[in-house]
Amino acid sequence: MITIVYAHPWDGSFNNAMLKETxxxxxxxxxxxxxxxxxxxxxxxVMTQNDLSVYGKSGFKDPVVDKYIQILQKTEKIIFIFPIWWMGAPAILKGFFDKVFLTNKIVSFEGKKFTKVEKALLLTTSEFTTERLIKELDDPIKVVEYPIKSMGVSKIKWHNLGNIILSEKPERVEFLKQINNFVEDLI
Ligand SMILES: Cc1cc2nc3c(=O)[nH]c(=O)nc-3n(C[C@H](O)[C@H](O)[C@H](O)COP(=O)(O)O)c2cc1C
Incomplete structure (x- = not known):
């Protein structure tokens, strides 16, 4: 099964256009x-006191976590779509990793595998150019890759449309066209 994890609040965004294209x-x-x-x-x-009280035993209190865990356990290929915010993922995606990526349910730090996920595709956008994200500042995608790698996924591909604020329509259209290749490479 293929799962898309989408983290953008506005339907008029470029991220939403990437989701539609995907x-x-x-x-x-x-x-x-x-x-x-x-x-x-x-x-x-937000990880609450209640959530954290059972986190050490890979438990959860938020019922939607159960739904997400069941989806992830059936997932073979996963696609994340999100904008780069403060050199990382939006808080809603960070919290998804915090609350859902539970040890011995989704992730392992001892080389075990609890999901079927083999491949991941990350589609992002940023105000900085991709080169600047990687070279001048700390490569923001590493923070997102770490939980994905902890699922035992070794094949992770990242494609970013950088310089998005100044980008002209043709560059945006071109990136959307490339999504065909990015997704076909995953599946
Ligand atoms: C809260 C916030 C933080 C941001 N932080 C960064 C950042 O650290 N680096 C960067 O290159 N762009 C940053 N941006 C710009 C977004 O990456 C950019 O607006 C987004 O990728 C545009 O895509 P969209 O039209 O789909 O929202 C930030 C934007 C917001 C709203």
Whole structure:
């Protein structure tokens, strides 16, 4: 099964255009997918005292965590779509890793595997150029890659549309066209 994890609140965003294009490519290829739209789900990314009280035993208190865990345990290929915010992922995605990526349910730090996820595709956008994200500042994608690698996923591909604020329409259209290749490479 393919799962898309989407973290952007505004339907008019470029990230939303990337989501639409990704769905289109999957549909064109006859691939079924599950969408986790964190903002539409009103996911609460904050780890509360209640949540943390059972975290050490890989437990959870937020019922939506159970739903997400069940989806992830059936997932073979995963696509994350989000903007770079403060050199990392939006808080809602960070909280998804905090609350859902539980040890011995989703991730392992001892080389065990609790999901079927083999491949991951990360589609992002940033105000800085991609080169500047990587070279001048700390490569922001590492923070997102770490929980994904902890699922035992070694094949992770990242594609970023940098310089998005100054980008002209043709560059945006070109990036959307490339999503076809990015997704077909994953599936
Ligand atoms: C809260 C916030 C933090 C941001 N932090 C960064 C950043 O650290 N680096 C960067 O290159 N762009 C940053 N940006 C710019 C976003 O990456 C950019 O607005 C977004 O990728 C545009 O895509 P969209 O139209 O789909 O929202 C930030 C934007 C917001 C709203």
């Amino acid at each position: 769905k289109k490519v999957l549909n064109n290829n006859g691939q079924e997918y599950t969408l986790i739209d964190l903002n539409k789900d009103n996911f609460n990314p």
